[in-house]
Amino acid sequence: MRPIILGILAAxxxxxxFIMNRSMELDGxxxxxxxxxxxxxxxxxLLLLVLWRKNLRPLMAEMKKDPRAWFVWSFIGFGLFYGPLCFSAAYAPGWLIASTWQVTIISGSLLAPLFFETVITKMGPVQVKGKVPIKGMAMSMxxxxxxxxxQIEHAGMLSLKEVMLGVVPxxxxxxxxxxxxxxxxxVCGGRLDVFQRVLGxxxxxxxxxxxxAIYGLFTAGSPSIGQSVQSGLVAITSGVIATILFFQAxxxxxxxxxxxxxxxxxxxxxxxFVVSGELLFLKAAFPTVISWAGMFLVMAGMVLHSFVSHKGDALNKKNVSA
Incomplete structure (x- = not known):
């Protein structure tokens, strides 16, 4: 359960x-x-954390081995992740973005064939091509x-532009x-810890x-003090704490x-968490009975997803030992 608990804390x-990005957009x-x-x-x-753990030199050595891979996958994992999320906040409320973001549950499962996973056999660990976890996908649905x-009661309030520019990114x-x-x-192959990987x-x-940022200076001007402060809070809560927790999980x-x-x-x-935060800080409307029913389904689906994954893993070990 440790990875699950870390994942919940990361969430x-x-x-x-989502809350602060929407707040910054509403403030201009x-x-x-x-x-x-x-x-x-x-x-x-992150630099202070890695220096405190005396792990900066190994990180730099690892990055020098394959700088292209570090740039490409960091550009995809951080750039194509957070840039579109911030862009969508200009066109859609936080609850819509947070809800749409849950498609990553399906996305992650669909990406399984692109990777190899370790299977323990009588002959030892073997690398096999990943398969889409069908049972897990059912729980994701x-x-x-x-x-x-x-979100069903809010969807009718959105224009086609808000849907396209707020959802597709x-x-x-x-x-x-x-x-x-x-x-x-x-790429890291277990040679770096989570702090080193996030910093790298x-x-x-x-x-x-x-x-x-250079483009922003010429098109939007310099950021306000308020946006800088909120961005700093996002960097600490989401960029550092949440990312480290999730990567560790x-x-x-x-x-x-x-x-x-x-x-x-x-x-x-x-x-x-976003619904609760918007109620407290952005004065959003209180969820209806249908919305609360949806929240119950979300929590039930997460519990079932965890149960199926552990049961499937136990079954695989049983078949191997047999």
Whole structure:
């Protein structure tokens, strides 16, 4: 249960992203600064953590081995993840973005054939091509059904433009985040801890954020003090705390696609946290009975997803021993 608990904690801190990004947009801040400032602020915090653990030199040595892979998968895992999320906040409310983001539960499972997983046999560990976890996908559909319940009464209030510009970028991000994360785990091969990996990916994605910031200066002007403060809070809560918790959870189940899918499914709880946060801080409308029914489905689906993954893993071990 440790990876699941870490995943739930990560979902809580990730929720700050959706709430604060929407708050910054409502205050007139540009999505460009919401995206780039987060990663600028992450660098010093992560650097201090890695230096304190005396692990900076091994990280630099590892990045020098394959700088192209670090740049490509960091660009995908961080750039194509957070840029579209911030962009969508300019066109859609936080609850819609958080709900759509849960498509990553399905996205992560669909990406399984692109990776290899470790299977324990009588001859020892064997690398086999990953398969889409059908049972886990069924549990994921329950989660998505719950999310549809939560938002069904609000969907009619959105224009086609809000749907296209607020939803499509989030779907792109939902594939980019697990793809970049998993590929970087393969590149690192267990040689780096989670603090080193997050710092390395942040450094490798810096060219993107620098270019984006320069573009922002010429098109949107400099960020306000309020946006800078909120971006700093997002960097700490979501960029540092949540990312480290989530990456640690995925590291614990690396090589097991079923358990990895269960950990990624814990992010469905972001919807509940975002709804609560918008009620408290953005004065959003109180959820109706249908919305609460949807929240129950989300939690039930997450529990069932976790149960199926552990049961499937136990069955695989039983078949191997037989």
């Amino acid at each position: 809580f801190f990730f929720a700050f992203t 801040g540009s999505w460009i600064w919401s995206a780039s400032l987060r990663y600028f602020f992450m660098i010093p915090f 329950i989660i998505l059904l719950g999310i549809m319940f939560i 989030v779907i792109i991000a939902s594939f980019a985040y697990p793809l970049g994360n998993r590929k970087m785990m393969d 990916m942040t450094i490798a994605s810096m060219p993107l954020w620098i270019v984006l 995925t590291d614990l189940v690396r090589g097991n696609m079923q358990k990895l899918g269960a950990v990624e499914a814990t992010q469905s709880l972001e919807v509940l």
